Amino acid sequence: MQILYVEDDKFDQLAFKRILKKIPSISVDIATSHHEMREKVEVNAYDIIIRDIYLNGEKNLDTPGNIPVYFTSGSKPVLEQLSKKSIDSKFLLLKPISLQDVQKIVTDYTNISTEPDFSQIDEWADGDEHFKNELITYYLDEIPSQIQKIEEVALEGDLKKLADLLHAVLTKLRTFGFHDLVNKVSKLEYDARNNDLAISVCNQRLEPIIIALHQTRLTLRTKRIT
Amino acid sequence: MKCIIIDDEKIARAALKKLCEKVDFLESVAEFNNPLEAIDFLNKEEIDLVFLDIHMPDFSGFDFLSSVKNVPEVIITTSDDNFGVQAFEYDVSDYILKPVSTPRFIKAVNKVRDERMSAERNEPDSKEKHIFINVNSRLVRLNYDDILFMEARGDYVQIQTPQKKHLVHATMKRFAEKLPPNRFVQVHRSYIVNINKIVDIEDNSILIAEEIIPISRSNKDELLNRLNTI
Numbered sequence: 001m002q003i004l005y006v007e008d009d010k011f012d013q014l015a016f017k018r019i020l021k022k023i024p025s026i027s028v029d030i031a032t033s034h035h036e037m038r039e040k041v042e043v044n045a046y047d048i049i050i051r052d053i054y055l056n057g058e059k060n061l062d063t064p065g066n067i068p069v070y071f072t073s074g075s076k077p078v079l080e081q082l083s084k085k086s087i088d089s090k091f092l093l094l095k096p097i098s099l100q101d102v103q104k105i106v107t108d109y110t111n112i113s114t115e116p117d118f119s120q121i122d123e124w125a126d127g128d129e130h131f132k133n134e135l136i137t138y139y140l141d142e143i144p145s146q147i148q149k150i151e152e153v154a155l156e157g158d159l160k161k162l163a164d165l166l167h168a169v170l171t172k173l174r175t176f177g178f179h180d181l182v183n184k185v186s187k188l189e190y191d192a193r194n195n196d197l198a199i200s201v202c203n204q205r206l207e208p209i210i211i212a213l214h215q216t217r218l219t220l221r222t223k224r225i226t
Numbered sequence: 227m228k229c230i231i232i233d234d235e236k237i238a239r240a241a242l243k244k245l246c247e248k249v250d251f252l253e254s255v256a257e258f259n260n261p262l263e264a265i266d267f268l269n270k271e272e273i274d275l276v277f278l279d280i281h282m283p284d285f286s287g288f289d290f291l292s293s294v295k296n297v298p299e300v301i302i303t304t305s306d307d308n309f310g311v312q313a314f315e316y317d318v319s320d321y322i323l324k325p326v327s328t329p330r331f332i333k334a335v336n337k338v339r340d341e342r343m344s345a346e347r348n349e350p351d352s353k354e355k356h357i358f359i360n361v362n363s364r365l366v367r368l369n370y371d372d373i374l375f376m377e378a379r380g381d382y383v384q385i386q387t388p389q390k391k392h393l394v395h396a397t398m399k400r401f402a403e404k405l406p407p408n409r410f411v412q413v414h415r416s417y418i419v420n421i422n423k424i425v426d427i428e429d430n431s432i433l434i435a436e437e438i439i440p441i442s443r444s445n446k447d448e449l450l451n452r453l454n455t456i
Contacts, residue, residue, distance in 0.1 A: 120325050124244045131244055138236040168281065171305040175237055175325040 001026045006037045006051035025210045034060050110208035114215040117177025136220050147213050163193040229275035231257040232264045234282040245331045261290035273298045280304040291316040295454040299338045359394045374423050374434050378416040414442045
């Protein structure tokens, strides 16, 4: 997933890059002017543009091509005004952009919910929050290396191995009730194992899954009770 | 019942351990992320039940089941529903899909407990540690642990212990039926040996204490099957 962040304020650029570091599978490119945005869009395939409404003091609502654009502003009234001008409010972000904002954008892009359902863990725990925390910690410890292995095997193009690795991650996802992700991973595992899936198609389907897997980490970190 | 958990995933082990805590007749005594370490443990400790995952790197649950002799009761816990038939070929007690729900877990362990209780009722001698033999009109108690081997002597059977020999008017067949099969094995028409007393086996003979006992060709495979070999 590639994001073009159009912002002339260096502080906001830095803050945004810092947030994106938490979701390793997303790359971010920066443009500081309307002109630079146009140039970059012509040569790169961005999935999303997030852009400030006022660039170098000038208001500009230009949206190049068919790329989804999110508008940012530090002023609530400005955003409210835009909302009245038939721009869907989900594409309007009040600065400073938060991790939750980015997560929402990413979820819109992947179309995979990463909200956990703790009913299975609660059944085991019987109110033992320490046990619940312990399981979350194990998840946070183990999932990064599993994601890394999946990415490596996908690059090698070994579908059988990929199916095995996807299968290995499924139990965890089921345990934490990431139902949407379980659904997507199961289907890809099945197709990778049984169907003659082109590796390019497989990688295309894998990309939002990888992003969502990273997202599960962020979601679970906030659910830990300290 | 003493149980162990074999699973390469920490989350699965923690969940099973938690589930064991909910059942008063279960005691989880060890967990392993690697079946090979569990084999070493089983060679040293007496365990009633194993919770076993199938997909593990290097050494799978099925590799484990193929390698262990006298395996305890096994409940397969896996996220793969494709191996049920294969698993039951190994005579496992149950096959549960992960994540394991509490009701399903309790059903599985209750089944194991009930089967064990039923087996003990049907084989009242199976937990006995001794046998009484008739020597000169006297019933003499012999602990299984003290018996080295038995040898047919015409209408009699001679029982060899480290201290002495007992001559009993009986047949080898009668002893073969009476003795617990997990401890004793018939290695020859005229010999039954205590498996725990075997020092070594070479070609067609067994060394027990300082005695050499012949193994018949027809009994050799059965003997080797019963031994815990690598």
